[in-house]
Amino acid sequence: MSDEIVLKTEDLTKHYGGVHALEGADFELKSGEHVAIMGDNGAGKSTFVRQITGVEQKTRGRIWLYGDEVNFAGPLDAREAGIETVFQTLALADDLDVPDNLFLGREMTKWNWLGPFRLLDYKRMREATVAGLERTAVKIPNIRNTIRNMSGGQRQCVAIARTATFHSRLTIMDEPTAALGVQETAQVENIVRQLKEAGEPLILISHNMRQVMDLVDRIIVFRRGRIVANLDRRETDGQDVVAYITGAKTGADYAGAA
Amino acid sequence: MTDKSHGTGGLTFDKSKRAWPNEFNIFIALLLIIFIFEALGQLLPYMKGQSMLFDFNTKRDGTILNMARIKIIILQVSIIGIIALGVTQVIIVGGIDLSSGSIVGATAMISMSFAQTELVNGNPNPKAIFGSWAMDLPIILPIAVGLVCGVIAGSINGLLIAYTRIPPFIATLGMMVSARGVAKWWSKGNPISFPTDEYAAISNGNLIDGLTFGLFSDSWVMTQVFDGQNPAIYFLLLAILFHFVMKYTVYGKHTYAIGSNEDAARMSGINVAWHKVMVYAMAGMLAGFAAILLTSRNVTAQAGMGFVYELDAIAMAVIGGVSLAGGRGSIIGTVLGAMIFGVIISGFTYLKLDAFYQEMVKGGIIVAAVVLDQWRQRRAAMKA
Ligand SMILES: Nc1ncnc2c1ncn2[C@@H]1O[C@H](COP(=O)(O)OP(=O)(O)O)[C@@H](O)[C@H]1O
Ligand SMILES: [Mg+2]
Numbered sequence: 001m002s003d004e005i006v007l008k009t010e011d012l013t014k015h016y017g018g019v020h021a022l023e024g025a026d027f028e029l030k031s032g033e034h035v036a037i038m039g040d041n042g043a044g045k046s047t048f049v050r051q052i053t054g055v056e057q058k059t060r061g062r063i064w065l066y067g068d069e070v071n072f073a074g075p076l077d078a079r080e081a082g083i084e085t086v087f088q089t090l091a092l093a094d095d096l097d098v099p100d101n102l103f104l105g106r107e108m109t110k111w112n113w114l115g116p117f118r119l120l121d122y123k124r125m126r127e128a129t130v131a132g133l134e135r136t137a138v139k140i141p142n143i144r145n146t147i148r149n150m151s152g153g154q155r156q157c158v159a160i161a162r163t164a165t166f167h168s169r170l171t172i173m174d175e176p177t178a179a180l181g182v183q184e185t186a187q188v189e190n191i192v193r194q195l196k197e198a199g200e201p202l203i204l205i206s207h208n209m210r211q212v213m214d215l216v217d218r219i220i221v222f223r224r225g226r227i228v229a230n231l232d233r234r235e236t237d238g239q240d241v242v243a244y245i246t247g248a249k250t251g252a253d254y255a256g257a258a
Numbered sequence: 259m260t261d262k263s264h265g266t267g268g269l270t271f272d273k274s275k276r277a278w279p280n281e282f283n284i285f286i287a288l289l290l291i292i293f294i295f296e297a298l299g300q301l302l303p304y305m306k307g308q309s310m311l312f313d314f315n316t317k318r319d320g321t322i323l324n325m326a327r328i329k330i331i332i333l334q335v336s337i338i339g340i341i342a343l344g345v346t347q348v349i350i351v352g353g354i355d356l357s358s359g360s361i362v363g364a365t366a367m368i369s370m371s372f373a374q375t376e377l378v379n380g381n382p383n384p385k386a387i388f389g390s391w392a393m394d395l396p397i398i399l400p401i402a403v404g405l406v407c408g409v410i411a412g413s414i415n416g417l418l419i420a421y422t423r424i425p426p427f428i429a430t431l432g433m434m435v436s437a438r439g440v441a442k443w444w445s446k447g448n449p450i451s452f453p454t455d456e457y458a459a460i461s462n463g464n465l466i467d468g469l470t471f472g473l474f475s476d477s478w479v480m481t482q483v484f485d486g487q488n489p490a491i492y493f494l495l496l497a498i499l500f501h502f503v504m505k506y507t508v509y510g511k512h513t514y515a516i517g518s519n520e521d522a523a524r525m526s527g528i529n530v531a532w533h534k535v536m537v538y539a540m541a542g543m544l545a546g547f548a549a550i551l552l553t554s555r556n557v558t559a560q561a562g563m564g565f566v567y568e569l570d571a572i573a574m575a576v577i578g579g580v581s582l583a584g585g586r587g588s589i590i591g592t593v594l595g596a597m598i599f600g601v602i603i604s605g606f607t608y609l610k611l612d613a614f615y616q617e618m619v620k621g622g623i624i625v626a627a628v629v630l631d632q633w634r635q636r637r638a639a640m641k642a
Contacts, residue, residue, distance in 0.1 A: 055525060076527025091525040093518035095585035096511075104515055105526030107508055116509045116536065 039222030082169030132165030153184030344541030352584030362564025369404030412542015416535035517584030
């Protein structure tokens with residue numbers, strides 16, 4: 001693990017009118033590192049993700065990606081900069097099939113002079129999809145099937161395979177296993193381990209303590225819109241983390257936080 | 259080896275999970291409806307065993323088909339069918355367009371006023387709208403004017419819907435009323451008549467004969483199939499074009515994606531607002547083209563033209579399996595829907611039912627199509 005900083009935020013803040021959903025978040029992620037974000041529902045975890053990925057415009061604060069300050073105008077900007085995200089609300093189009101969803105918004109095309117009417121290169125997209133699914137060992141009976149006809153786990157796998165198909169500089173997963181069964185969860189966790197082996201950095205939002213303890217290097221705890229703890233996985237345990245989540249404890253560096 | 263799909267990453271192909279294309283069902287419905295009419299022709303005593311689509315005895319048109327009636331059915335649905343091609347795209351993107359009929363009216367008046375001929379039988383055109391500068395213009399001009407009018411009206415729909423977030427129903431309802439107003443205001447309610455011969459030939463000529471340089475003028479196909487069928491030929495060509503556009507281009511894919519899950523489309527970086535403007539503009543352009551065909555065919559334009567065409571077009575799409583919830587449907591489906599629509603309407607004429615029954619039944623068909631769509635949606639939701 002080199003010491004290059006993948007992602008850094010300073011004073012990252014988001015207010016929705018009077019709701020201070022995210023307040024002064026200072027965050028750092030090192031190259032190859034896997035970090036979990038934990039916290040109660042409504043703690044601001046998803047809000048944090050939406051600010052980094054350009055889905056929403058931050059109220060205040062600065063963001064650096066690999067040392068360069070970034071100001072994403074939209075999600076496509078973030079994706080082009082190499083951030084792949086599995087959003088909590090799955091960003092899949094139900095009526096389209098797997099390759100369509102994997103390449104939605106960045107289709108492989110030919111005859112590009114036709115502008116918006118340029119032709120889709122279905123063959124190449126299918127091949128890339130099969131390759132991406134093979135890499136992640138995701139099981140999908142038929143990639144030509146529409147998402148509507150798939151189980152929750154398969155959908156989640158499609159969303160995750162999307163991040164794995166594209167060479168990403170940072171992967172973010174927002175509660176990827178919240179709705180999954182045991183086997184499906186194991187499959188997602190395998191994908192996470194593969195990312196780790198490949199040295200790709202990850203931010204994982206999860207409520208699953210066992211999963212977090214199994215998978216990540218570091219745990220960040222959010223409470224009421226603020227970061228209240230930054231814990232090394234090897235120096236903490238489940239009870240300790242829960243204490244931070246519930247507010248029984250607050251990290252030494254964060255004494256000022258609520 | 260119980261789980262072959264593992265590790266092959268989607269290479270396995272589960273036949274049982276392959277969906278039976280909805281278009282097959284619609285085609286079967288079309289055949290079924292034809293069969294019902296044919297059966298009624300045999301069973302109802304007053305019909306005296308007449309057939310709707312066949313002509314076994316006289317073979318008047320050189321085949322066992324009743325070409326005259328088949329051509330009328332196709333011609334009848336062609337112009338509204340062209341509108342339905344645009345409406346299909348609008349519904350797939352998750353919207354609705356109630357303005358197409360009025361856009362036809364306004365475009366009919368405006369484009370016709372640039373298609374007039376100066377002298378009618380040696381006398382000045384009695385219906386002249388403009389001075390002689392607008393007379394006998396090259397045919398490309400009224401066509402361009404008509405298409406541009408449609409695009410403008412459609413773009414206004416699209417801009418309102420995409421950038422002010424007015425529901426499509428309201429925005430296009432406003433356009434429906436306003437565009438009809440434009441149609442009436444344009445010539446103070448007077449009909450506009452006497453177009454140039456070239457303009458009249460858009461619908462009334464024989465396009466295929468022209469394109470083949472008259473080489474096959476005397477052939478059966480030319481005289482029995484293509485003659486007088488220009489609107490149907492345009493319908494077919496446009497249907498093929500848009501089938502291709504919807505299935506094989508980025509425009510089509512994004513249209514389905516937005517209708518399927520607008521948030522997902524936005525998060526994937528699709529410019530949803532701009533795409534909607536394009537789709538509504540496309541629908542407007544097709545309505546404009548329909549107006550050109552209609553005025554050319556009737557060699558006159560009237561402010562009331564295209565009245566409630568929007569509902570017929572929506573009905574064709576919905577009968578053809580286009581889901582009002584967005585994201586689902588196809589051009590092929592809509593073409594089949596148009597055929598079903600045409601067969602039912604002329605089936606009623608064939609059964610000698612009065613025109614007011616036809617209207618009542620048409621209303622019923624539209625409602626039935628929507629009910630069917632709701633039912634399909636519920637079934638789809640249960641599966642998901
Ligand atoms: N678009 C929004 N408008 C107003 N409030 C919001 C919006 N999105 C989230 N919030 C609020 O911000 C807080 C943090 O939400 P969120 O980031 O989704 O929490 P988490 O993902 O940690 O469960 C919550 O109180 C939520 O109600
Ligand atoms: Mg959340």
